[in-house]
Amino acid sequence: MGIPDGQATVDHGGSLGRARALFPHAPDPFVDLSTGINPHSYPLFDLPATALTRLPEADRLHRLKHVAAATYGAPDAAAVAAAPGTQILLPLVSALVPPGRAFVLGPTYAEHTRAARIAGHEVREVAAFEDLEQSDLAIVVNPNNPDGRVIPRASLIDLAGRLRRRGGLLVVDEAFMDVGPRSESLAGDVGSGGIVVLRSFGKFFGLAGVRLGFALANTEIATRLESRLGPWAVPGPALEYGIRALSDIGWRDAMRLLLTAEADRLDALFARFGIPVTGGTPLFRFIEFAGAPGLFRALGENGIILRHFAGRPNVLRAGLPGCQEEWQRLESALAGWAGAVHDPVEEARP
Numbered sequence: 001m002g003i004p005d006g007q008a009t010v011d012h013g014g015s016l017g018r019a020r021a022l023f024p025h026a027p028d029p030f031v032d033l034s035t036g037i038n039p040h041s042y043p044l045f046d047l048p049a050t051a052l053t054r055l056p057e058a059d060r061l062h063r064l065k066h067v068a069a070a071t072y073g074a075p076d077a078a079a080v081a082a083a084p085g086t087q088i089l090l091p092l093v094s095a096l097v098p099p100g101r102a103f104v105l106g107p108t109y110a111e112h113t114r115a116a117r118i119a120g121h122e123v124r125e126v127a128a129f130e131d132l133e134q135s136d137l138a139i140v141v142n143p144n145n146p147d148g149r150v151i152p153r154a155s156l157i158d159l160a161g162r163l164r165r166r167g168g169l170l171v172v173d174e175a176f177m178d179v180g181p182r183s184e185s186l187a188g189d190v191g192s193g194g195i196v197v198l199r200s201f202g203k204f205f206g207l208a209g210v211r212l213g214f215a216l217a218n219t220e221i222a223t224r225l226e227s228r229l230g231p232w233a234v235p236g237p238a239l240e241y242g243i244r245a246l247s248d249i250g251w252r253d254a255m256r257l258l259l260t261a262e263a264d265r266l267d268a269l270f271a272r273f274g275i276p277v278t279g280g281t282p283l284f285r286f287i288e289f290a291g292a293p294g295l296f297r298a299l300g301e302n303g304i305i306l307r308h309f310a311g312r313p314n315v316l317r318a319g320l321p322g323c324q325e326e327w328q329r330l331e332s333a334l335a336g337w338a339g340a341v342h343d344p345v346e347e348a349r350p
Contacts, residue, residue, distance in 0.1 A: 013307040013317070014208075019300070026303040031326045032319075034307040036145065036176065036284040039322030040255065041206030042245045051236035060239045067246045072199050073187040074216045081225040082234045082242075086175065086198045086213030090115030092228050093196050093215060097169045100136030105129060105151075107312065108141045112173065129155065132170075133162055141173040143180040146307065146317040147286045148279040153184045160186075164194030171196045178204035178252070179259055179282040193218045203283065204255070205245045212238045259283060262320050269331060270318075273338040280317070287316040295337055302333035 013034030099120030106125035202208035279286035307317035
């Protein structure tokens with residue numbers, strides 16, 4: 001039996017197998033700029049053997065929740081539900097309200113629409129923030145993926161109040177708020193109810209394979225989510241990495257400065273070759289122009305993968321190179337693309 005329409009997992013960035021299928025003759029290794037994952041991961045360290053040989057201990061989970069609340073600005077540990085990645089939380093959060101009308105502010109991360117359908121909602125993607133008020137479940141990615149749009153906190157709080165008064169729920173996915181304007185985060189406002197804030201661990205810390213994420217909500221909602229996840233939801237290694245990395249204030253502050261500088265460097269590199277960057281965050285840049293399909297192909301044939309979007313051929317998202325060699329490969333490929341675009345012979349071809 002096939003997967004119901006609208007519930008099949010859509011394509012995402014980060015698949016080197018798909019990249020090889022698209023560009024079978026590209027040189028190895030691929031430079032994967034198709035994700036918004038930090039290429040400078042939190043330093044790896046030796047785990048205690050018990051993280052692998054024993055079931056996760058409740059006191060380590062509580063410690064993780066305490067550190068996460070302090071890091072993200074949630075009221076306390078009771079307002080935090082920890083999970084093996086935010087992805088698994090999406091349908092659970094959508095099911096917190098009875099099936100009804102779910103509106104997703106878009107274009108944005110496609111998994112929110114799929115998860116809301118799994119929870120039984122009738123889903124619409126809307127372009128106007130004001131339209132969210134007519135929903136039972138409103139979903140906003142803030143900063144948005146892929147264009148980096150930010151909705152002001154005051155507007156979100158007002159919307160949450162309007163939804164809450166009639167039993168609705170506002171979900172704000174703050175997966176990229178670690179590098180966004182943290183004053184616009186709703187993490188500190190979840191105690192009033194009617195709000196769930198999602199935070200991703202793997203993107204900013206560059207440890208996507210650890211699979212760790214959080215839902216921030218009032219105590220009642222956080223408890224409901226934890227009961228649905230069941231015991232030992234977060235593996236021992238993820239607990240240890242989460243506790244260590246989230247507690248490392250110095251690393252976080254230095255990394256934000258580094259990522260901002262590298263995003264500026266990437267913008268300047270694209271500008272040299274006439275490629276417009278019109279949005280994004282320090283972890284990814286948003287590109288929209290008529291030459292996007294040709295740029296995607298040219299870079300792919302050189303083993304450099306950007307994120308492209310079905311149905312939006314003129315849009316690309318570019319992550320950050322991880323080392324000087326990757327920067328040099330990108331610059332060389334861009335020079336080759338620009339030379340081909342402006343080649344008089346190529347321009348004369350029909």
